[in-house]
Amino acid sequence: MATHSSTRGSLLQRFDAAEYRFCRRLNRGVEHRALRVFFKTASRLGDGAIWYALMLALPFIYGERGIKASLVMLATGAVGLVVYKFLKRTFVRERPFIRHAGISLAGAPLDRYSFPSGHTLHAVAFTWQACAAFPELGFVLIPLALSIAASRVVLGLHYPTDVLVGALLGAASGALGASLT
Numbered sequence: 228m229a230t231h232s233s234t235r236g237s238l239l240q241r242f243d244a245a246e247y248r249f250c251r252r253l254n255r256g257v258e259h260r261a262l263r264v265f266f267k268t269a270s271r272l273g274d275g276a277i278w279y280a281l282m283l284a285l286p287f288i289y290g291e292r293g294i295k296a297s298l299v300m301l302a303t304g305a306v307g308l309v310v311y312k313f314l315k316r317t318f319v320r321e322r323p324f325i326r327h328a329g330i331s332l333a334g335a336p337l338d339r340y341s342f343p344s345g346h347t348l349h350a351v352a353f354t355w356q357a358c359a360a361f362p363e364l365g366f367v368l369i370p371l372a373l374s375i376a377a378s379r380v381v382l383g384l385h386y387p388t389d390v391l392v393g394a395l396l397g398a399a400s401g402a403l404g405a406s407l408t
Contacts, residue, residue, distance in 0.1 A: 246387060247323075250380055253377075253381050257331050257381060257382065257383070258331075263333055265374070266374070266378035266381045267333065267378070267382065269375050269378040270334050270346065270375065270384075273346040273349070274346070275349070277371070278300070278304070278349060281300075281357060281368075282300050282301060285297045289361060293361075296356065296360040299356060299404045299407045302404070303352055303356065303404035307349055307352055307397065310400075311343055311344075311345040311393070314342060314343055315341075315342065315343075315345075320386075321340065323384070330383045331383050332382070333381070333382040333383055334378070336384055341385045343392040343393040343396060344393030345393065346379055347375065347379060347385075347397060348394070348396045348397040348400070350372040350376060350397065351372055351376070351393070351394045351396075351397025351401055352397040352400045353368075354371070355405060356404040356405050356408065376390050376394060
């Protein structure tokens, strides 16, 4: 039994070390001013203002269909907020820049813990729903969501698995929301 437990422990340690190395590699992007500015801008857009603007604009652009899509996005956004805050309080995973001296902080965190990425959750959920209802928005929203997700690791705010789980949660809530519009 002790051998199985120690094997599992060393496997997790190897995974953590590999994730840290990948996180550090992506975080090196902040050393380049243009990349740092790009990802800080993407991250700030993901704070919420871009999604609120989208929800306000959809009714003006698409009428009744836009109203329905915006209301569903608002509801799934609220559910996503509750879920990710619950998970952050449950898992209390320190952000990479707190835990590792080799990770540079290049953006202000909204809170202390990193798992899962709420920015990514909402970017994926809102993009999924908006593109399901209005596919022509995909050429703008998909690159935006990808940039927001990547920014979280590049800026030292999240581990790749935080972003991956945020994206999976966002895809699930986005798919559910899209089925309601």
